[in-house]
Amino acid sequence: MNYISTRGAGIGERHTFSDILLGGLAKDGGLYLPNEYPKVTADELARWRTLPYADLAFEILRKFSDDIPADDLRELTRRTYTAQTYCNVRDEENAAQITPLKTLGVENGAPLSLLELSNGPTLAFKDMAMQLLGNLFEYTLAKHGETLNILGATSGDTGSAAEYAMRGKKGIRVFMLSPHKKMSAFQTAQMYSLQDPNIFNIAVEGVFDDCQDIVKAVSNDHAFKAQQKIGTVNSINWARVVAQVVYYFKGYFAATKSNDERVSFTVPSGNFGNVCAGHIARMMGLPIEKLVVATNENDVLDEFFRTGIYRVRKSAETYHTSSPSMDISKASNFERFVFDLLGRDPQRVLQLFRDVEEKGGFDLQASGDFARVTEFGFVSGRSDHDDRVDTIRDVFQRYDTMIDTHTADGVKVAREHLQAGVPMVVLETAQPIKFGETIREALEREPERPAAFSGLESLPQRFEVLPNDAQRVKEFVAAHTR
Protein backbone atom coordinates (compact mmCIF):
# COMPACT_ATOMS: atom_id res chain seq x y z
CA MET A 1 0.00 0.00 0.00
CA ASN A 2 1.35 3.39 -1.02
CA TYR A 3 0.02 6.73 0.21
CA ILE A 4 -0.41 9.86 -1.89
CA SER A 5 -1.36 13.46 -1.15
CA THR A 6 -4.73 14.87 -2.24
CA ARG A 7 -2.76 17.79 -3.76
CA GLY A 8 -0.42 15.65 -5.79
CA ALA A 9 3.00 16.06 -4.15
CA GLY A 10 5.14 12.97 -4.00
CA ILE A 11 3.48 11.10 -6.85
CA GLY A 12 5.92 8.38 -7.66
CA GLU A 13 7.42 8.50 -4.17
CA ARG A 14 6.87 5.76 -1.63
CA HIS A 15 5.03 6.53 1.60
CA THR A 16 4.11 3.60 3.81
CA PHE A 17 1.57 3.57 6.63
CA SER A 18 4.39 3.92 9.20
CA ASP A 19 5.89 6.85 7.25
CA ILE A 20 2.73 8.93 7.55
CA LEU A 21 1.70 7.70 11.00
CA LEU A 22 3.51 10.37 13.02
CA GLY A 23 3.08 13.25 10.57
CA GLY A 24 0.15 15.53 9.86
CA LEU A 25 -0.35 17.22 6.50
CA ALA A 26 1.57 16.14 3.42
CA LYS A 27 4.34 18.59 2.49
CA ASP A 28 2.13 20.29 -0.14
CA GLY A 29 -0.58 20.95 2.47
CA GLY A 30 -2.78 18.08 1.25
CA LEU A 31 -4.01 15.03 3.15
CA TYR A 32 -2.77 11.49 2.74
CA LEU A 33 -4.92 8.77 1.19
CA PRO A 34 -4.07 5.30 -0.12
CA ASN A 35 -3.34 5.28 -3.87
CA GLU A 36 -6.36 3.00 -4.14
CA TYR A 37 -8.88 1.64 -1.66
CA PRO A 38 -8.48 -2.04 -0.85
CA LYS A 39 -11.58 -4.02 -1.84
CA VAL A 40 -13.32 -6.51 0.39
CA THR A 41 -14.32 -9.79 -1.25
CA ALA A 42 -17.62 -11.58 -0.59
CA ASP A 43 -15.64 -14.38 1.09
CA GLU A 44 -13.92 -11.96 3.43
CA LEU A 45 -17.18 -10.26 4.30
CA ALA A 46 -18.71 -13.64 5.15
CA ARG A 47 -15.75 -14.63 7.31
CA TRP A 48 -15.56 -11.28 9.10
CA ARG A 49 -19.20 -11.32 10.22
CA THR A 50 -18.49 -13.38 13.33
CA LEU A 51 -15.05 -12.03 14.27
CA PRO A 52 -14.48 -10.37 17.65
CA TYR A 53 -13.87 -6.61 17.34
CA ALA A 54 -10.07 -6.80 17.80
CA ASP A 55 -9.67 -9.40 15.05
CA LEU A 56 -11.98 -7.52 12.70
CA ALA A 57 -9.80 -4.47 13.34
CA PHE A 58 -6.73 -6.51 12.50
CA GLU A 59 -8.20 -7.72 9.17
CA ILE A 60 -9.18 -4.22 8.10
CA LEU A 61 -6.06 -2.40 9.27
CA ARG A 62 -3.84 -5.00 7.66
CA LYS A 63 -5.17 -3.95 4.26
CA PHE A 64 -3.88 -0.43 4.89
CA SER A 65 -0.62 -1.15 6.71
CA ASP A 66 1.24 -3.97 4.96
CA ASP A 67 4.54 -2.56 6.26
CA ILE A 68 3.71 -3.66 9.84
CA PRO A 69 4.36 -7.38 10.43
CA ALA A 70 1.01 -9.18 10.77
CA ASP A 71 1.83 -10.71 14.16
CA ASP A 72 2.72 -7.32 15.60
CA LEU A 73 -0.47 -5.74 14.26
CA ARG A 74 -2.63 -8.52 15.64
CA GLU A 75 -1.01 -8.09 19.05
CA LEU A 76 -1.62 -4.30 18.88
CA THR A 77 -5.33 -4.61 18.02
CA ARG A 78 -5.88 -7.30 20.67
CA ARG A 79 -4.20 -5.13 23.29
CA THR A 80 -6.29 -2.09 22.23
CA TYR A 81 -9.83 -3.38 21.82
CA THR A 82 -10.50 -5.06 25.17
CA ALA A 83 -13.63 -5.25 27.29
CA GLN A 84 -11.64 -3.66 30.15
CA THR A 85 -10.88 -0.52 28.11
CA TYR A 86 -14.38 -0.21 26.61
CA CYS A 87 -16.13 -1.07 29.86
CA ASN A 88 -18.53 1.87 30.26
CA VAL A 89 -21.45 0.02 28.66
CA ARG A 90 -25.19 0.37 29.24
CA ASP A 91 -25.59 -3.40 29.62
CA GLU A 92 -22.80 -5.31 31.36
CA GLU A 93 -23.26 -8.36 29.12
CA ASN A 94 -22.41 -6.28 26.03
CA ALA A 95 -18.92 -5.30 27.17
CA ALA A 96 -17.20 -7.83 24.91
CA GLN A 97 -18.84 -6.27 21.84
CA ILE A 98 -16.70 -3.08 22.19
CA THR A 99 -19.31 -1.22 20.06
CA PRO A 100 -22.70 -2.74 20.98
CA LEU A 101 -25.73 -1.96 18.82
CA LYS A 102 -28.67 -0.63 20.84
CA THR A 103 -31.99 -1.17 19.08
CA LEU A 104 -34.49 1.64 19.58
CA GLY A 105 -37.48 0.61 17.46
CA VAL A 106 -38.99 0.64 13.97
CA GLU A 107 -39.92 4.05 12.53
CA ASN A 108 -41.49 4.47 9.08
CA GLY A 109 -40.67 0.82 8.42
CA ALA A 110 -36.96 1.30 9.15
CA PRO A 111 -35.27 -0.36 12.15
CA LEU A 112 -33.59 2.48 14.06
CA SER A 113 -30.61 1.81 16.34
CA LEU A 114 -27.61 3.40 18.03
CA LEU A 115 -24.06 2.13 17.54
CA GLU A 116 -22.43 2.76 20.92
CA LEU A 117 -18.98 4.22 20.24
CA SER A 118 -18.48 5.99 23.55
CA ASN A 119 -17.83 3.19 26.03
CA GLY A 120 -14.10 3.92 26.23
CA PRO A 121 -12.15 5.74 28.96
CA THR A 122 -13.29 9.29 28.05
CA LEU A 123 -16.88 8.45 27.03
CA ALA A 124 -16.63 9.79 23.46
CA PHE A 125 -16.08 8.05 20.12
CA LYS A 126 -12.60 9.55 19.79
CA ASP A 127 -11.35 6.79 22.10
CA MET A 128 -12.08 4.24 19.35
CA ALA A 129 -9.20 5.52 17.21
CA MET A 130 -7.06 7.29 19.78
CA GLN A 131 -6.48 4.19 21.91
CA LEU A 132 -5.09 2.40 18.88
CA LEU A 133 -2.98 5.43 17.99
CA GLY A 134 -1.38 5.35 21.45
CA ASN A 135 -0.29 1.76 20.96
CA LEU A 136 0.80 2.31 17.33
CA PHE A 137 2.87 5.36 18.30
CA GLU A 138 4.60 3.53 21.15
CA TYR A 139 5.32 0.57 18.89
CA THR A 140 6.71 2.65 16.00
CA LEU A 141 8.78 4.97 18.21
CA ALA A 142 10.35 2.02 20.04
CA LYS A 143 11.25 0.40 16.73
CA HIS A 144 13.19 3.47 15.62
CA GLY A 145 14.49 4.44 19.07
CA GLU A 146 12.68 7.79 18.86
CA THR A 147 10.60 9.95 21.17
CA LEU A 148 7.67 12.28 20.52
CA ASN A 149 6.19 15.26 22.36
CA ILE A 150 2.56 15.77 21.44
CA LEU A 151 1.34 19.35 21.61
CA GLY A 152 -2.37 20.07 21.31
CA ALA A 153 -5.20 22.41 22.20
CA THR A 154 -8.57 21.20 23.37
CA SER A 155 -11.94 22.43 24.51
CA GLY A 156 -12.84 18.96 25.71
CA ASP A 157 -13.15 15.64 23.84
CA THR A 158 -9.97 15.47 21.75
CA GLY A 159 -7.56 16.40 24.52
CA SER A 160 -8.90 13.95 27.03
CA ALA A 161 -9.02 11.13 24.45
CA ALA A 162 -5.37 11.85 23.55
CA GLU A 163 -4.26 11.94 27.19
CA TYR A 164 -6.00 8.67 28.10
CA ALA A 165 -4.50 7.04 25.00
CA MET A 166 -0.94 8.24 25.64
CA ARG A 167 -0.74 8.02 29.45
CA GLY A 168 2.13 5.82 30.57
CA LYS A 169 3.31 5.20 26.98
CA LYS A 170 7.07 4.92 26.56
CA GLY A 171 8.77 7.61 24.49
CA ILE A 172 5.71 9.89 24.47
CA ARG A 173 4.81 13.05 26.39
CA VAL A 174 1.60 15.04 25.98
CA PHE A 175 1.39 18.82 26.45
CA MET A 176 -2.28 19.73 26.24
CA LEU A 177 -3.46 23.34 26.33
CA SER A 178 -6.97 24.10 27.54
CA PRO A 179 -8.68 27.37 28.42
CA HIS A 180 -8.33 28.03 32.16
CA LYS A 181 -11.68 27.68 33.99
CA LYS A 182 -13.66 27.45 30.71
CA MET A 183 -14.41 23.71 30.52
CA SER A 184 -17.18 21.91 32.41
CA ALA A 185 -16.30 20.54 35.85
CA PHE A 186 -16.60 17.01 34.48
CA GLN A 187 -14.32 17.58 31.49
CA THR A 188 -11.78 19.48 33.57
CA ALA A 189 -11.67 16.69 36.15
CA GLN A 190 -11.34 14.04 33.45
CA MET A 191 -8.13 15.62 32.17
CA TYR A 192 -6.61 17.24 35.23
CA SER A 193 -7.04 14.24 37.52
CA LEU A 194 -4.48 12.27 35.49
CA GLN A 195 -1.31 11.88 37.55
CA ASP A 196 0.87 10.16 34.95
CA PRO A 197 4.28 11.85 34.73
CA ASN A 198 4.17 11.95 30.89
CA ILE A 199 0.94 13.99 30.79
CA PHE A 200 1.12 17.79 31.16
CA ASN A 201 -2.09 19.79 31.41
CA ILE A 202 -1.51 23.47 30.68
CA ALA A 203 -4.37 25.78 31.64
CA VAL A 204 -3.98 28.90 29.50
CA GLU A 205 -5.37 32.19 30.78
CA GLY A 206 -7.49 32.76 27.68
CA VAL A 207 -10.14 31.11 25.49
CA PHE A 208 -9.90 28.02 23.28
CA ASP A 209 -8.89 30.06 20.20
CA ASP A 210 -5.93 31.45 22.17
CA CYS A 211 -4.82 27.89 22.92
CA GLN A 212 -5.06 26.99 19.25
CA ASP A 213 -3.11 30.10 18.26
CA ILE A 214 -0.31 29.12 20.65
CA VAL A 215 -0.13 25.63 19.12
CA LYS A 216 0.10 27.21 15.66
CA ALA A 217 2.77 29.66 16.78
CA VAL A 218 4.87 26.90 18.33
CA SER A 219 4.43 24.66 15.26
CA ASN A 220 5.51 27.50 12.97
CA ASP A 221 8.80 27.74 14.84
CA HIS A 222 10.31 24.94 12.78
CA ALA A 223 13.62 24.89 14.63
CA PHE A 224 11.90 24.52 17.99
CA LYS A 225 9.51 21.94 16.59
CA ALA A 226 12.35 19.79 15.24
CA GLN A 227 14.55 20.18 18.29
CA GLN A 228 11.76 19.29 20.72
CA LYS A 229 10.32 16.55 18.46
CA ILE A 230 6.86 18.13 18.53
CA GLY A 231 3.97 16.26 16.92
CA THR A 232 0.17 16.36 16.91
CA VAL A 233 -2.73 13.93 17.00
CA ASN A 234 -5.46 15.96 15.29
CA SER A 235 -8.35 14.56 13.33
CA ILE A 236 -6.57 14.59 9.94
CA ASN A 237 -4.24 11.85 11.20
CA TRP A 238 -4.68 8.99 8.75
CA ALA A 239 -4.42 6.21 11.34
CA ARG A 240 -7.30 7.77 13.26
CA VAL A 241 -9.47 7.76 10.15
CA VAL A 242 -8.67 4.19 9.23
CA ALA A 243 -9.23 2.89 12.77
CA GLN A 244 -12.76 4.28 12.52
CA VAL A 245 -13.51 2.24 9.39
CA VAL A 246 -13.71 -0.86 11.60
CA TYR A 247 -16.91 0.03 13.46
CA TYR A 248 -18.85 0.64 10.24
CA PHE A 249 -18.24 -3.04 9.44
CA LYS A 250 -19.05 -4.06 13.01
CA GLY A 251 -22.25 -1.98 12.96
CA TYR A 252 -23.25 -3.39 9.58
CA PHE A 253 -22.92 -6.98 10.82
CA ALA A 254 -24.86 -6.19 14.00
CA ALA A 255 -27.73 -4.55 12.09
CA THR A 256 -28.16 -7.29 9.44
CA LYS A 257 -28.62 -11.03 9.15
CA SER A 258 -26.90 -11.49 5.80
CA ASN A 259 -24.45 -9.64 3.57
CA ASP A 260 -27.13 -9.11 0.90
CA GLU A 261 -28.75 -6.38 3.00
CA ARG A 262 -27.95 -2.69 2.89
CA VAL A 263 -27.66 -0.34 5.88
CA SER A 264 -27.66 3.46 6.25
CA PHE A 265 -25.53 5.29 8.79
CA THR A 266 -26.13 8.73 10.29
CA VAL A 267 -23.02 10.45 11.62
CA PRO A 268 -22.93 13.55 13.87
CA SER A 269 -20.28 15.59 12.05
CA GLY A 270 -18.02 18.58 12.39
CA ASN A 271 -14.56 17.89 10.97
CA PHE A 272 -15.75 15.10 8.63
CA GLY A 273 -13.36 12.62 10.30
CA ASN A 274 -15.87 10.05 11.47
CA VAL A 275 -18.03 10.05 8.34
CA CYS A 276 -14.90 10.01 6.13
CA ALA A 277 -14.26 6.56 7.58
CA GLY A 278 -17.80 5.58 6.56
CA HIS A 279 -17.06 6.76 3.03
CA ILE A 280 -13.93 4.60 2.96
CA ALA A 281 -15.85 1.56 4.27
CA ARG A 282 -18.34 2.07 1.43
CA MET A 283 -15.53 2.43 -1.14
CA MET A 284 -14.09 -0.85 0.14
CA GLY A 285 -17.38 -2.50 -0.76
CA LEU A 286 -19.38 -2.55 2.48
CA PRO A 287 -23.08 -2.45 1.40
CA ILE A 288 -23.91 1.01 2.74
CA GLU A 289 -27.05 2.62 1.35
CA LYS A 290 -26.77 6.19 2.65
CA LEU A 291 -24.23 8.15 4.64
CA VAL A 292 -26.22 10.83 6.41
CA VAL A 293 -24.14 13.80 7.56
CA ALA A 294 -25.76 15.47 10.60
CA THR A 295 -24.52 18.91 11.65
CA ASN A 296 -25.57 21.35 14.35
CA GLU A 297 -26.03 25.11 13.80
CA ASN A 298 -22.49 25.13 12.37
CA ASP A 299 -23.81 23.72 9.11
CA VAL A 300 -20.81 24.05 6.76
CA LEU A 301 -21.22 20.44 5.65
CA ASP A 302 -25.01 20.42 5.43
CA GLU A 303 -24.79 23.47 3.20
CA PHE A 304 -22.35 21.69 0.89
CA PHE A 305 -24.37 18.49 0.60
CA ARG A 306 -27.56 20.45 -0.10
CA THR A 307 -26.15 23.05 -2.50
CA GLY A 308 -22.66 22.18 -3.71
CA ILE A 309 -21.29 25.30 -2.06
CA TYR A 310 -18.47 24.87 0.44
CA ARG A 311 -18.16 28.05 2.49
CA VAL A 312 -15.96 28.15 5.58
CA ARG A 313 -17.09 30.36 8.43
CA LYS A 314 -15.34 33.22 10.19
CA SER A 315 -14.86 33.03 13.97
CA ALA A 316 -17.76 35.43 14.51
CA GLU A 317 -20.02 33.11 12.47
CA THR A 318 -18.98 30.00 14.40
CA TYR A 319 -21.57 29.42 17.10
CA HIS A 320 -21.03 27.98 20.57
CA THR A 321 -23.72 25.32 20.73
CA SER A 322 -24.91 22.62 23.11
CA SER A 323 -23.21 20.03 20.88
CA PRO A 324 -19.83 21.76 21.20
CA SER A 325 -17.64 19.04 19.68
CA MET A 326 -19.22 19.86 16.31
CA ASP A 327 -18.61 23.63 16.56
CA ILE A 328 -16.27 24.05 13.62
CA SER A 329 -15.69 26.75 11.02
CA LYS A 330 -14.23 24.40 8.41
CA ALA A 331 -14.20 20.62 8.04
CA SER A 332 -10.56 19.58 8.11
CA ASN A 333 -11.02 16.07 6.63
CA PHE A 334 -13.40 17.13 3.88
CA GLU A 335 -10.60 17.39 1.30
CA ARG A 336 -10.28 13.60 1.35
CA PHE A 337 -13.84 13.19 0.08
CA VAL A 338 -13.50 16.04 -2.45
CA PHE A 339 -10.48 14.24 -3.92
CA ASP A 340 -12.62 11.15 -4.60
CA LEU A 341 -15.61 13.21 -5.76
CA LEU A 342 -13.44 14.90 -8.41
CA GLY A 343 -12.20 11.57 -9.71
CA ARG A 344 -8.91 11.90 -7.80
CA ASP A 345 -7.63 14.89 -9.74
CA PRO A 346 -4.97 16.53 -7.50
CA GLN A 347 -4.67 19.65 -9.69
CA ARG A 348 -8.33 20.51 -9.21
CA VAL A 349 -8.20 19.75 -5.48
CA LEU A 350 -5.20 22.06 -5.17
CA GLN A 351 -7.08 24.84 -6.96
CA LEU A 352 -10.26 24.41 -4.91
CA PHE A 353 -8.47 24.49 -1.57
CA ARG A 354 -6.46 27.51 -2.71
CA ASP A 355 -9.84 29.12 -3.30
CA VAL A 356 -10.79 28.16 0.25
CA GLU A 357 -7.73 29.98 1.57
CA GLU A 358 -8.06 33.00 -0.72
CA LYS A 359 -11.83 33.37 -1.20
CA GLY A 360 -13.25 31.43 1.74
CA GLY A 361 -14.74 28.58 -0.27
CA PHE A 362 -15.75 27.08 -3.61
CA ASP A 363 -18.89 26.25 -5.55
CA LEU A 364 -19.32 22.92 -7.31
CA GLN A 365 -22.99 23.50 -8.08
CA ALA A 366 -22.49 24.20 -11.75
CA SER A 367 -19.91 21.46 -12.31
CA GLY A 368 -21.07 17.95 -13.11
CA ASP A 369 -19.22 16.65 -10.07
CA PHE A 370 -21.77 17.72 -7.51
CA ALA A 371 -24.42 15.47 -9.01
CA ARG A 372 -22.17 12.52 -8.16
CA VAL A 373 -22.51 13.20 -4.41
CA THR A 374 -25.52 10.88 -4.33
CA GLU A 375 -23.55 8.14 -6.10
CA PHE A 376 -21.32 8.20 -3.04
CA GLY A 377 -24.41 7.79 -0.83
CA PHE A 378 -24.23 11.20 0.83
CA VAL A 379 -27.20 13.19 2.12
CA SER A 380 -27.35 15.61 5.05
CA GLY A 381 -29.36 17.63 7.52
CA ARG A 382 -28.94 20.02 10.43
CA SER A 383 -30.25 20.35 13.94
CA ASP A 384 -30.45 23.19 16.46
CA HIS A 385 -30.70 23.46 20.22
CA ASP A 386 -34.49 23.07 20.34
CA ASP A 387 -34.31 19.98 18.08
CA ARG A 388 -31.67 18.54 20.38
CA VAL A 389 -33.74 19.05 23.52
CA ASP A 390 -36.88 17.65 21.84
CA THR A 391 -35.02 14.61 20.53
CA ILE A 392 -33.37 13.82 23.88
CA ARG A 393 -36.78 14.00 25.53
CA ASP A 394 -38.52 11.96 22.83
CA VAL A 395 -35.93 9.16 22.77
CA PHE A 396 -36.02 8.99 26.56
CA GLN A 397 -39.80 8.81 26.74
CA ARG A 398 -40.28 6.50 23.81
CA TYR A 399 -37.34 4.15 24.22
CA ASP A 400 -36.22 4.66 27.83
CA THR A 401 -32.76 5.58 26.49
CA MET A 402 -30.72 8.64 27.45
CA ILE A 403 -28.65 10.12 24.60
CA ASP A 404 -26.14 12.97 24.51
CA THR A 405 -26.55 16.19 22.52
CA HIS A 406 -24.37 15.13 19.54
CA THR A 407 -26.17 11.81 19.19
CA ALA A 408 -29.45 13.74 19.40
CA ASP A 409 -28.39 15.78 16.35
CA GLY A 410 -27.81 12.44 14.65
CA VAL A 411 -31.20 10.96 15.56
CA LYS A 412 -33.01 14.14 14.52
CA VAL A 413 -31.43 14.12 11.06
CA ALA A 414 -31.61 10.31 10.68
CA ARG A 415 -35.40 10.52 10.99
CA GLU A 416 -35.48 12.74 7.89
CA HIS A 417 -33.79 10.05 5.80
CA LEU A 418 -35.47 6.77 6.80
CA GLN A 419 -36.32 4.24 4.08
CA ALA A 420 -38.68 1.35 4.76
CA GLY A 421 -36.76 -1.90 5.12
CA VAL A 422 -33.31 -0.28 5.37
CA PRO A 423 -31.85 -0.37 8.89
CA MET A 424 -30.72 3.09 10.04
CA VAL A 425 -27.75 3.07 12.41
CA VAL A 426 -27.01 6.34 14.25
CA LEU A 427 -23.48 6.60 15.58
CA GLU A 428 -23.57 7.45 19.29
CA THR A 429 -20.58 9.73 19.67
CA ALA A 430 -20.64 10.57 23.39
CA GLN A 431 -22.34 9.68 26.66
CA PRO A 432 -24.86 12.10 28.21
CA ILE A 433 -22.78 12.76 31.35
CA LYS A 434 -20.30 14.81 29.29
CA PHE A 435 -22.99 17.34 28.40
CA GLY A 436 -25.11 17.24 31.53
CA GLU A 437 -26.53 20.76 31.33
CA THR A 438 -28.69 19.98 28.28
CA ILE A 439 -29.80 16.67 29.79
CA ARG A 440 -31.06 18.56 32.85
CA GLU A 441 -32.82 21.03 30.57
CA ALA A 442 -34.51 18.30 28.52
CA LEU A 443 -35.30 15.71 31.19
CA GLU A 444 -35.18 17.60 34.48
CA ARG A 445 -32.95 14.92 35.91
CA GLU A 446 -29.26 14.13 36.24
CA PRO A 447 -27.45 12.36 33.38
CA GLU A 448 -26.50 8.72 33.88
CA ARG A 449 -22.99 8.36 35.28
CA PRO A 450 -20.97 5.19 34.59
CA ALA A 451 -19.80 3.58 37.83
CA ALA A 452 -16.11 4.22 37.14
CA PHE A 453 -16.75 7.99 37.18
CA SER A 454 -18.32 8.38 40.59
CA GLY A 455 -16.52 11.05 42.59
CA LEU A 456 -14.39 12.10 39.58
CA GLU A 457 -14.70 15.81 40.32
CA SER A 458 -13.27 15.45 43.83
CA LEU A 459 -10.04 13.66 42.80
CA PRO A 460 -6.82 15.67 43.18
CA GLN A 461 -5.94 17.62 40.02
CA ARG A 462 -2.56 18.21 38.40
CA PHE A 463 -2.17 21.16 36.01
CA GLU A 464 -0.05 24.24 35.35
CA VAL A 465 -1.58 27.69 34.79
CA LEU A 466 0.30 29.73 32.16
CA PRO A 467 -0.39 33.16 30.67
CA ASN A 468 -1.67 33.47 27.09
CA ASP A 469 1.88 33.62 25.73
CA ALA A 470 3.47 31.18 23.25
CA GLN A 471 6.96 31.93 24.57
CA ARG A 472 6.03 30.81 28.07
CA VAL A 473 4.53 27.61 26.68
CA LYS A 474 7.74 26.92 24.75
CA GLU A 475 9.78 27.42 27.90
CA PHE A 476 7.52 25.04 29.79
CA VAL A 477 7.84 22.37 27.08
CA ALA A 478 11.61 22.77 26.87
CA ALA A 479 11.96 22.51 30.65
CA HIS A 480 10.00 19.25 30.74
CA THR A 481 11.59 17.41 27.83
CA ARG A 482 15.12 17.32 29.15
Ligand SMILES: *Cc1c(COP(=O)(O)O)cnc(C)c1O
Ligand atom coordinates in the same frame (compact mmCIF):
# COMPACT_ATOMS: atom_id res chain seq x y z
C1 LIG B 1 -15.36 14.99 17.69
C2 LIG B 1 -16.81 14.74 17.93
C3 LIG B 1 -17.75 14.81 16.88
C4 LIG B 1 -17.39 15.24 15.48
O1 LIG B 1 -16.66 14.25 14.81
P1 LIG B 1 -15.90 14.58 13.43
O2 LIG B 1 -15.48 13.26 12.98
O3 LIG B 1 -14.77 15.44 13.83
O4 LIG B 1 -16.83 15.24 12.52
C5 LIG B 1 -19.06 14.50 17.17
N1 LIG B 1 -19.47 14.18 18.41
C6 LIG B 1 -18.58 14.09 19.45
C7 LIG B 1 -19.09 13.77 20.80
C8 LIG B 1 -17.23 14.38 19.24
O5 LIG B 1 -16.36 14.30 20.27
